Amino acid sequence: xxxxxxxxxxxxxxxxxxxxxxxxxxxxxxxxxxxxxxxxxxxxxxxxxxxxxxxxxxxxxxxxxxxxxxxxxxxxxxxxxxxxxxxxxxxxxxxxxxxxxxxxxxxxxxxxxxxxxxxxxxxxxxxxxxxxxxxxxxxxxxxxxxxxxxxxxxxxxxxxxxxxxxxxxxxxxxxxxxxxxxxxxxxxxxxxxxxxxxxxxxxxxxxxxxxxxxxxxxxxxxxxxxxxxxxxxxxxxxxxxxxxxxxxxxxxxxxxxxxxxxxxxxxxxxxxxxxxxxxxxxxxxxxxxxxxxxxxxxxxxxxxxxxxxxxxxxxxxxxxxxxxxxxxxxxxxxxxxxxxxxxxxxxxxxxxxxxxxxxxxxxxxxxxxxxxxxxxxxxxxxxxxx
Amino acid sequence: xxxxxxxxxxxxxxxxxxxxxxxxxxxxxxxxxxxxxxxxxxxxxxxxxxxxxxxxxxxxxxxxxxxxxxxxxxxxxxxxxxxxxxxxxxxxxxxxxxxxxxxxxxxxxxxxxxxxxxxxxxxxxxxxxxxxxxxxxxxxxxxxxxxxxxxxxxxxxxxxxxxxxxxxxxxxxxxxxxxxxxxxxxxxxxxxxxxxxxxxxxxxxxxxxxxxxxxxxxxxxxxxxxxxxxxxxxxxxxxxxxxxxxxxxxxxxxx
Numbered sequence: 230x231x232x233x234x235x236x237x238x239x240x241x242x243x244x245x246x247x248x249x250x251x252x253x254x255x256x257x258x259x260x261x262x263x264x265x266x267x268x269x270x271x272x273x274x275x276x277x278x279x280x281x282x283x284x285x286x287x288x289x290x291x292x293x294x295x296x297x298x299x300x301x302x303x304x305x306x307x308x309x310x311x312x313x314x315x316x317x318x319x320x321x322x323x324x325x326x327x328x329x330x331x332x333x334x335x336x337x338x339x340x341x342x343x344x345x346x347x348x349x350x351x352x353x354x355x356x357x358x359x360x361x362x363x364x365x366x367x368x369x370x371x372x373x374x375x376x377x378x379x380x381x382x383x384x385x386x387x388x389x390x391x392x393x394x395x396x397x398x399x400x401x402x403x404x405x406x407x408x409x410x411x412x413x414x415x416x417x418x419x420x421x422x423x424x425x426x427x428x429x430x431x432x433x434x435x436x437x438x439x440x441x442x443x444x445x446x447x448x449x450x451x452x453x454x455x456x457x458x459x460x461x462x463x464x465x466x467x468x469x470x471x472x473x474x475x476x477x478x479x480x481x482x483x484x485x486x487x488x489x490x491x492x493x494x495x496x497x498x499x500x501x502x503x504x505x506x507x508x509x510x511x512x513x514x515x516x517x518x519x520x521x522x523x524x525x526x527x528x529x530x531x532x533x534x535x536x537x538x539x540x541x542x543x544x545x546x547x548x549x550x551x552x553x554x555x556x557x558x559x560x561x562x563x564x565x566x567x568x569x570x571x572x573x574x575x576x577x578x579x580x581x582x583x584x585x586x587x588x589x590x591x592x593x594x595x596x597x598x599x600x601x602x603x604x605x606x607x608x609x610x611x612x613x614x615x
Numbered sequence: 616x617x618x619x620x621x622x623x624x625x626x627x628x629x630x631x632x633x634x635x636x637x638x639x640x641x642x643x644x645x646x647x648x649x650x651x652x653x654x655x656x657x658x659x660x661x662x663x664x665x666x667x668x669x670x671x672x673x674x675x676x677x678x679x680x681x682x683x684x685x686x687x688x689x690x691x692x693x694x695x696x697x698x699x700x701x702x703x704x705x706x707x708x709x710x711x712x713x714x715x716x717x718x719x720x721x722x723x724x725x726x727x728x729x730x731x732x733x734x735x736x737x738x739x740x741x742x743x744x745x746x747x748x749x750x751x752x753x754x755x756x757x758x759x760x761x762x763x764x765x766x767x768x769x770x771x772x773x774x775x776x777x778x779x780x781x782x783x784x785x786x787x788x789x790x791x792x793x794x795x796x797x798x799x800x801x802x803x804x805x806x807x808x809x810x811x812x813x814x815x816x817x818x819x820x821x822x823x824x825x826x827x828x829x830x831x832x833x834x835x836x837x838x839x840x841x842x843x844x845x846x847x848x849x850x851x852x853x854x855x856x857x858x859x860x861x862x863x864x865x866x867x868x869x870x
Contacts, residue, residue: 264778265700267739268730296778297810301742328809332746339745341737342718342754580713580759 241293243270247277254282254315256306259291262299270302285310287320295326300333374572378502381494394500401504405466406512413461417449417516420457421523424448429531438532442539443546445524450547450555454517456603459562462509463595467570470501471591474574475584483575493575502567509563513556554615558606562599569595620647623781623813624669629678631664638664640837641678648780651807651814652841653824656834657854662817665834666783669815670704682781700728702781703774707789709766711758717744717769718754724777743772748802764795768802775806782807784816788823800826821859833858 243260256277262270287307292299303320310317322330346352428444474497477483486493521543528534534542573591577583624646631639638661646652656662667673669680671687680687682698703724711720721740725731731739744754747768758766767787774782787803788796804827807814818824824831824844832841835854840847848859 264725264739265729267735268732271731271735297742297746297775298739298778301739305738325811329811332805332809333742339741339751341734342740342744342751344718344733344737345716345755578759580757582714 245273252282252284254285256287258289261294262292263294263296264298267298274306283316285315285317289320289322300329304333378568397500398504401500402508405504406508409465413458413512413516414519417519418523421520422527425524425527439542442542446543446547447551449520450517450551454520455513455555455558458513458516459599460596463566464592467566467595468588468592470570471574471588474571475577475587478577479579498571501571505563505567506560510556510559513559565598566595623648623683625681627679630676632676637837642839644839646815648813649811650829651827653828653831654817655831660834662834666785666817670783701779703779704783705770705774707785709770711769713758716755716757721773721776728777743776747772764791781813786817788820803827
């Protein structure tokens with residue numbers, strides 16, 4: 230008792246000790262048997278010497294506080310002793326804890342829960358397998374979705390329905406296009422500066438600084454303007470589509486639309502994809518112009534090329550075709566970004582985590598597809614010798 | 616019950632307002648240890664706002680809230696001592712963490728506040744599940760695989776996981792069928808008795824009020840009226856009269 234009293238006097242920490250009498254083992258417990266101290270009590274109980282007495286008495290009359298975790302530890306001790314072949318008399322406890330002990334002893338006989346294993350080889354293989362199957366299914370679903378989109382699209386174009394949602398369309402154009410002007414403009418301007426600076430640095434070695442403008446014109450108009458704009462918009466609007474539609478799905482709004490008899494394609498997908506289709510070419514044009522301005526500014530400060538000279542050289546370097554080759558990709562990028570964004574939004578399951586996951590996936594897929602398509606266009610144009 | 620009862624929640628002169636809309640106008644409320652207090656009021660009367668104010672999710676404009684004599688904010692340096700350890704909250708839809716299984720959800724408070732090893736946590740989780748009446752196989756399910764009633768039970772199991780002294784229930788029986796709702800009432804009453812809980816319950820359900828509460832608090836006209844249900848029923852306030860004398864009210868009270 231001597232070692233335990235110090236504890237129980239200084240505060241009301243839980244204690245337990247054994248007291249072996251002739252043929253009776255007394256397990257005496259006291260203090261606060263509560264959840265926050267359960268880890269320590271558990272350790273103490275594991276370390277108890279049981280002796281070889283056949284009868285055990287659990288005396289908890291000195292327990293000052295007991296909650297369900299503490300109660301469970303007492304019940305578990307009793308059950309373990311019984312399993313070890315001892316005869317356990319009832320647990321003596323202050324009267325007020327009788328209902329709690331009753332609840333635990335009578336109702337709780339279930340084995341401990343088994344936690345899902347998340348580490349190790351087998352769960353890893355399981356996840357890999359699931360992911361592989363899921364990727365296949367994803368591709369299949371996307372193909373189906375693309376088909377459905379084509380049909381709906383053709384219907385909307387060929388038999389113009391009076392219910393094409395103009396208000397929603399205009400709203401999307403504003404949201405995707407007009408509101409993106411500052412960020413697209415700034416980034417394009419900076420890309421113009423960087424490209425002009427790097428180009429000038431290299432070309433100066435050959436005394437061909439003036440061709441910086443050719444580099445800038447061809448590089449931006451053919452490739453970078455459209456690509457950068459598409460990537461920004463995939464991050465900005467593609468993600469927004471997924472998050473909006475996904476949240477609507479979580480809130481049952483998609484189901485509500487369907488029960489009201491509205492076509493989710495008409496209401497949600499078409500305005501977004503059409504809005505993107507209208508906005509992206511204009512944004513690309515704007516990005517081209519801003520990048521040219523950035524390049525011109527850099528050429529003036531770095532190479533001393535004035536604006537009229539810049540314009541003349543640019544005119545020689547690029548033709549309308551160069552510009553068209555760049556801008557013609559924009560509608561394709563728009564459809565890809567819009568479809569992926571809306572598709573992933575409709576894939577959202579009814580929980581919050583899913584919205585985040587699919588938004589990430591939507592952006593990654595859209596950016597990936599945009600770059601792959603851009604590479605495809607490059608090959609196509611080189612075959613066509615444009 | 617003795618005359619001198621310990622006050623565990625003390626609300627004094629609390630004012631809450633959103634913009635120009637005053638929700639609570641100098642509210643006082645005491646909740647005693649071991650009682651079940653039901654909070655009722657019309658939609659928009661500020662029941663949930665009151666609950667959120669007490670548990671520190673909503674900062675009141677004026678007045679003080681004390682839970683166990685403390686401001687209900689977490690202790691930064693010693694989180695295991697904060698009042699959060701001593702209460703459990705069941706939100707309306709359960710608010711289970713959707714990326715975790717039910718068992719993991721229940722173990723969140725245990726893992727945060729105690730040093731229990733995994734084996735003991737698994738045993739206690741099984742005990743809590745059986746206490747709230749969930750089958751064993753629910754432990755490995757994700758919240759999205761559960762029905763509404765099971766989510767509430769799982770939410771209650773999480774609220775009770777670390778053996779709190781106060782449990783806050785936000786509309787525990789809303790959205791449950793009458794049989795499940797009655798079971799839930801019985802469950803709350805049972806657990807309250809055996810764990811000696813203080814229960815602060817926001818509810819619309821008159822049967823629940825009748826079956827489980829010791830006192831009720833009615834939020835009406837930005838003020839609060841507290842008392843045993845039979846006393847409150849006699850209050851002349853028109854909303855209270857309407858509430859208890861309507862068809863549903865009479866049926867539940869048995870008048």
